[in-house]
Structure formats: structure tokens, C-alpha cells
Amino acid sequence: MSDETEQKIMDAALKLFSEKGYKGATTLAISVEAGVNDSTLFRRFKTKRNLYDQVTTQGIRKVKEDFDLVVKGYKFENTEDFFKTFIKDLANIFDDNFEFIHLTMEDVSEPSLPVETEFGDLLTECIEKNIKDDKIDCQTLAFSIFSFEYMRSLGKYKGRRYPDPDDLLEKFINNTIRGINLN
DSSP, rough: OOOHHHHHHHHHHHHHHHHHHHHHHHHHHHHHHHTTHHHHHHHHHHSHHHHHHHHHHHHHHHHHHHHHHHTHHHHHHHHHHHHHHHHOOOOOHHHHHHHHHHHHHHHHSOOOOTTTHHHHHHHHHHHHOOOEEEESOOHHHHHHHHHHHHHHHHHHSOOOOOSSHHHHHHHHHHHHHHHHHHH
């Protein structure tokens, strides 16, 4: 099986696992979505569980790579510039990886993936490096930003009745900066 076929199967699996959860996404539906015979799926992945594990492993790796690329060169003169850039960059990461993040947040049929904790730790570490204020609980702030980004993404991609996602993003950035500057 070619790498291209394998990736088509994994992309289809991510889409359906995100939409229907692990239990709801059948291997037949994944095969149809990928445009392959289900024997091709089983030849490569052996089981649905193996496919799920590879999809989630690839998703975790991609989110981390995207995050590392974005924050690699961060150097800011002030807190306001940091948060404006940081929160907008996170919005792009959430947008680019929404199916995977949604899968990890919503699929209660499977044991929780460590994504929220791992991503939360990455966010916390980045905030700590860029904000030198011991009055700020960086971990709580990181999880607040993570939660906001997820809810904004739900509104954008799942048609939830939230305000305009771009307007919401700007207001969240402004409120975050105002809240931090209240100290």
C-alpha cells in the first residue's frame, strides 16, 4: 500500500472519528470515505483500534509541530504584543487541527487522550517564558485560553450559536490583556 493510500485512510478515519466517535465510526464507512476497499484498510492497520491509535498519534505530533513552529522565534517587548500574537497563532493552530482537537475533546467512548494536558503544558510553558509576572497563574491562564479556543472553534466549525468567531477572538484578546494589566 502506498503512503498516499495510507494517508487517505487516516484522513478519512480522522474525519469520521471526529464526527461519530470511535464507536460510531465503522471501518466500512472509513473505507468508503477514503475510496478504498476495507480489506486494504485491514491489510495496513489490522484493527480499528490500531487505526485510531495511529490517527491520534499523528494528530498529537502535528499539533506539537505546529505549535513549535509558531512559538519558535517568539520575542516580545511587552505583554500586550505577546498575547495578541500568541492567541491569534493558537486560533490558527486550532483551525488547522480542529477535527483532531474535537476528537480528543468529545470522544468520551474512548479513554481520554493526553492532548489537553500536553497542549496545556505547552501553552503554560510558553506563557511562563514570555510573561514575567508571579501574580499570574500561567497554568490557569493557559487552560482558559485553550478552553476559549476550543469553544470558538466549535462555533466556527460545528455551527454552534456563538458570536462571530473572528470578533470573539478580538474581544477575548482585549479582555485577556485588560485583565492581566489590572494587577
